[in-house]
Amino acid sequence: MNLKFKKPSKETQMTMSKVASGEDNQDYHSLAEDKLASITNHTNAKLVNSGNSAIMAAMNSIDGAIIIPDQGAWNGFKQIAKFLNKDLITVKTNKGLIDLDNLYESIISSSENNLVDLDDENNKSALFLTSFAAYTAEQDMKAICDFAHKNNILVVEDASGAIGDYENRLANGDYSDVIIGSTGSPKIVNVEDGGFITTNDETLFEKSNLLLKTMKASNITSCGIYNELDYAEENLKRTIDACSYLKEEIEKETNFSVFHADKRGINVIMETDDPKSLSYKLRQEFVLDSHGMITKCPNYNRLKEKAVAIEIKNLDLSCLTYDNLDEMIFVLNKFD
Incomplete structure (x- = not known):
């Protein structure tokens, strides 16, 4: 297998180089x-220097408690909430996927403990989640947002892995109140640096104005994001298609069970009795430049299960050939 770590497109690399050298002096912020706001169906967008900066700016603007999934999200949610001294509520999920019954129970219980205000428009709590649970299973963002809004809850969607969704179900400002994301490697919009935050509510930006100024992305990063957004839809679609193929073939051709096999995702997570051994063996087989594409679970950012994740999202699009995918199946057959 000839596997390469995902990099920005050659066109993006060239334009960023021109800005860095001073050959291009245009302000790309x-x-x-504007392009990001258009893609997310939001009216306002800001670029920052990292995904965690976007989380901090969004979280700082929330007056109420922060609600997060019990797995399949991002450790930064917990860490930044604690740093900002926010009340933190963890919701039980279906292996990362938001369950509306569990969400309702958490909201009601938290309101009884005065952690969540179900009525005050000026004291809204917010649910922070990722578009894909554990990168492997699409969240039902429309249903989640409809439910949350009926209960005076804002929704902040981390769309690092879903920007440019061709189905328009994820990273869609018609549903989510705030959309955040990272544009570092190896994200869908991949410029090796930076992040973003979009919303229709300008007051959210006003509350975090100082943070947004302090964390502002460089013009080089902004140039990269501006150009790389043009490739987001293709990057996402080809990655999802590759994962869908792998999920189906692994279930059919090997003895491994795949978590959320019927869901769109940008990685593949397989159940195993010995994650340590399997992850070690796969790292020897799936050699990816100086980077990795194997994640051992249990892991909050993936699943709290005995499992191994194959991070197809880390691969350059040129590697997502059927020959490479079939060879991955062949390798997995040696270890099942």
């Missing part, structure tokens, strides 16, 4: 922000 507003250009990139």
Whole structure:
């Protein structure tokens, strides 16, 4: 297998190089922000220097408690909530997927403990979640947002892995109140640096104005994001298609069970009795430049299960050939 770590497109690398050298002096901040707002169906967008900066700016603007999934999300949610001294509520999920019954129970219980206000428009709590649970299973964002809004809860969607969704179900500002994301490697919009936050509510930006100024992305990063957004839809679609193929073939051709096999995702997570051994063996087989594409579970950012994740999202699009995918199946057959 010839596997390569995902990099920005050659066109993006060239344009970023021109800005870095001073050959291109155009200010790309507003250009990139306008394009990003258009893609997410939001009216306002800001570029920042990392995904965690976007989380911090969004979380800082929330007056109420922070609600997060019990797995399949991002450790930064917990860490930044604690740093900002926010009340933190953890919701039980279906292996990362938001369950509306469990969400309702958590909201009601938290309201009885005065952690969540179900009525005060000026004291809304917010649910922070990722578009894909554990990168492997699409969240039902429309249903989640409809439910949350009926209960005076905002929704902040981390769309690092879903920006440019061709189905328009994820990273869609018609549903989520705030959309955040990282544009570092190896994300869908991949410029090896930066992040973003979009919303229709300008007051959220006003509350975090100082943070947004302090964490502002460089013009080089903004140029990269502006250009790389043009490739987001293709990057996402080809990655999802590769994962869907792998999920189906692994279930059919090996003895491994795949978590959320019927869901769109950008990685593949397989159940195993010995994650340590399997992850070690796969790292020897799936050699990816100086980077990795195997994640051992249990892991909050993936699943709290005995499992191994194959991070197809880390691969350059040129590697997502049927020959490579079939060879992965062949390798997995040696270890099942």
